Amino acid sequence: METSYHTFFVVLLPMKVYPGQRAGGIEADMMAANELNAHLFLQTDPKDICKNIQILLGGFETQTGEQWLAFRNDGKYSAADYAKVASDKISKDSLLGEQNIWNPFEQEQKVKRRRYFVIRLLQGVMKGLAYMHDHERLHQSLGPASVVLNTIVEKDAAYLVPRLRDLAFSVDLRNSIPEESSGALSEGLWRRASSASAFSPMEKRAFGIADDIYGAGLLFAYLAFIPFCETGIMDALSLQRLLENTFQLDLEAAREYCLADDRLLEAVKFLDLDGRSGWQLLQAMLNPDFRKRPVAEAVLNHQFMNAAVL
DSSP, rough: OOOOOOOOOOOOOOOEOOOHHHHHHHHHHHHHHHHHHHHHHHHTTTTOOTTTTTTTEEEOOTTOOOOEEEEOOOOOOHHHHHHHHHHHHHHHHHHHHHOOOHHHHHHHHHHHHHHHHHHHHHHHHHHHHHHHTTTEEEEEOOOEEEEESSSSGGGGGGGGGOOOOTTTTTOOOOOGGGGGSSSSGGHHHHHHHHHHHHOOOHHHHHHHHHHHHHHHHHHHHHHHHHGSTTTSSHHHHHHIIIIISTTTTHHHHHHHHTTTOGGGGGHHHHTTTHHHHHHHHHHHHHHGGGGSSOOOHHHTTTTTGGOOOO
């Protein structure tokens, strides 16, 4: 009797689930639909796919109303995961003390590799954001968890490809009446726009783009500090409060404060590259006046983003 064999390949895909209306209410359905539509729009032209945005493969709805989205498996780590691993390594090295610094050259190379990795990560984030803005889309939920990485090994930084994800709050700017874009999901954005005296459609569009840049600035600050500090020294919320509340977005004053704390010294040195260009870029991205914030392309072309760190 002849037996035939069939080979099956099982590929695990990153899945995202939104609860049905019974559990998550109508907002969950809106978020799922918005994320689906955002990806479909950004993936419309197969010849113009941005490698720095996660690829949606498809979606389905269960009988209980759950909305499932399936993405291409381009990595299982987030920028938050990387920052935690890097921070944990610093804590471990600190515990080992002098035993771990027998080779000063290797220690110096380790710092350089980390700087290069973070800059590469930021470049990928800004390329993805620039692509979205060029295609009249806002991200609106940019943060450490919304960036997926194909590697967190710093020696492999040359092969690092960061990709933006979590587009549930993405806003379509093509509508001549911005408030009608994304419905209730974008209400907070347009309220902030009105508070900033952005009333016309063009002003609101500019505010939306600048709001994304502000979010990218907070992510920049996170990646400039957390991977360069021991575990527990700084977290995203504490850092944001420090910059926004304590120093009222005065980055020069924030630098002086951080300079006095040895635990933050490596982060200060990182932002001090090329004549404090990191602080200058961060100040521009977090400028209280949205009209003075740079666009994503300008951020990419800034000297800090092209600093020679190796």
